[in-house]
Amino acid sequence: xxxxxxxxxxxxxxxxxxxxxxxxxxxxxxxxxxxxxxxxxxxxxxxxxxxxxxxxxxxxxxxxxxxxxxxxxxxxxxxxxxxxxxxxxxxxxxxxxxxxxxxxxxxxxxxxxxxxxxxxxxxxxxxxxxxxxx
Numbered sequence: 001x002x003x004x005x006x007x008x009x010x011x012x013x014x015x016x017x018x019x020x021x022x023x024x025x026x027x028x029x030x031x032x033x034x035x036x037x038x039x040x041x042x043x044x045x046x047x048x049x050x051x052x053x054x055x056x057x058x059x060x061x062x063x064x065x066x067x068x069x070x071x072x073x074x075x076x077x078x079x080x081x082x083x084x085x086x087x088x089x090x091x092x093x094x095x096x097x098x099x100x101x102x103x104x105x106x107x108x109x110x111x112x113x114x115x116x117x118x119x120x121x122x123x124x125x126x127x128x129x130x131x132x133x134x
Contacts, residue, residue, distance in 0.1 A: 014125035077117035
């Protein structure tokens with residue numbers, strides 16, 4: 001399954017950043033439902049640096065917020081979500097669909113990490129509006 005489109009969508013608000021990561025959940029669920037594998041880029045650890053809102057957070061525009069607890073929390077939560085996605089993508093690519101399905105359950109580490117990241121995005125947005133030119 002080609003996942004390149006996920007990194008191409010411009011993120012322009014905090015809600016868009018959250019929606020971008022929710023798209024990963026949908027992509028993982030779809031791959032499981034269709035018994036398909038994911039593209040190699042889906043599980044590449046370096047892909048975290050190509051995520052549009054991660055690029056914004058690391059840009060010069062974010063220099064005023066880098067030392068805030070909200071920023072540090074977002075970075076940690078974002079990395080946690082990517083670790084979970086990479087693990088699930090590996091399960092899918094190894095055709096361990098049942099294990100991958102369980103890893104997406106409502107009480108899973110992935111869901112907890114996703115919710116924590118969404119909260120961190122909103123907390124950071126309260127102190128500095130997240131906006132990226134599309």
